[in-house]
Amino acid sequence: MFKVLSLCFIFLSFNAFGQTVMVLGDSLSAGYQMPIERSWPTIMEQRLKASGQAEKVVNASISGDTTGNGLARLPALLDTHQPDWVVIELGANDGLRGWSPDLIRKNLTQLIKLSQQSGAQVALIQIQIPPNYGKRYTKAFSDIYPTVSAEQDIPLIPFFMEKVVLTPGWLMSDGLHPTEAAQPYIADFMSQQLKPYFGTRSN
Template identity: 85%
Template sequence: MLKVLYVCILFFSFNALGQTVMVLGDSLSAGYQMPIEKSWPTLMEQRLQNEGQVEKVVNASISGDTTGNGLARLPALLDTYQPDWVLIELGANDGLRGWSPDLIRKNLTQLINLSQQSGAKVAIMQIEIPPNYGKRYTKAFSDIYPELSKEMKIPLIPFFMEKVVLTPGWLMADGLHPKEVAQPYIADFVANKMTLLLENSDKK
């Protein structure tokens, strides 16, 4: 009887810790110009593991990636890591190049569909671009994310860069990328959002 109870405890403990979250992103998540262990996805993994939320956070982010690059890489990543959750943080490089919002939306839709078809749950992160691209384009780009969230019934995670931009010393000289000092804040910010999603998915 004790042996059966012990096996049950191990089984439920493994289930609680067994979830894998994969972050599919660009330089904002890849640990741009810093050791990968200092990047926010690595720091988030440590926090979520300590809270018993996940077993692993896979940082599948590459600096410079567009939604198209992510789409090309995604099938192999899903096959390799078989994540329970995919957090999509892509689109900034598309927007900075002035690509069509329709193309960006199409690629993001395919990223969501492929992830869901693999059995993963999906969350998408809001992305913003600088206002110098013009009010019309900036709004069309920004609107992609909440619209997809509503249409595809997936969680939308707010963009973490607002506080980074407003906090002195947290932004690199290029005006686009967070420094190493900002990574713990970003890790906590995203972890708080993911914790709610992980807890709610456990209850379903």
């Protein structure tokens, strides 16, 4: 009887914590101008393993990607990696191009639905763009994320760049990308934000 209970505990522990997390993002997550091994998703894998909450973090981010690019790549990524969680960090390049908020919202919604249809759970990262795009567009863009999160009933993770832009040495000279020095902070921030959700699975 004890052996049976022990085996059940091991099985349940694996199902709860031996998960694969896929980060689908752009240059903010891809390790822009640095080895991918030093990007925050790779460091986050180490953080989550230390707490027993994830088995693997797949960094499926590509610099320059838009929500449309992510949508085109997602089916193959889901088939290859079969993630338990998909963390979506996309939309910055759409916003920097001034694309329609309706289009961005539609693409994000489709990304979420495709991920869920594969059996994965989804978390969405809030994205902000510089204020020089005008108050009206900046607000419309920012509002996309809580709206989609509420409509799809998924977690909304705060934008991890807010502290980065205020910390000397953490922002590249382009004023957009986090430096290598910022990656451990982002990994810790994201680990803490995501940990409450990683104890559950969709199936």
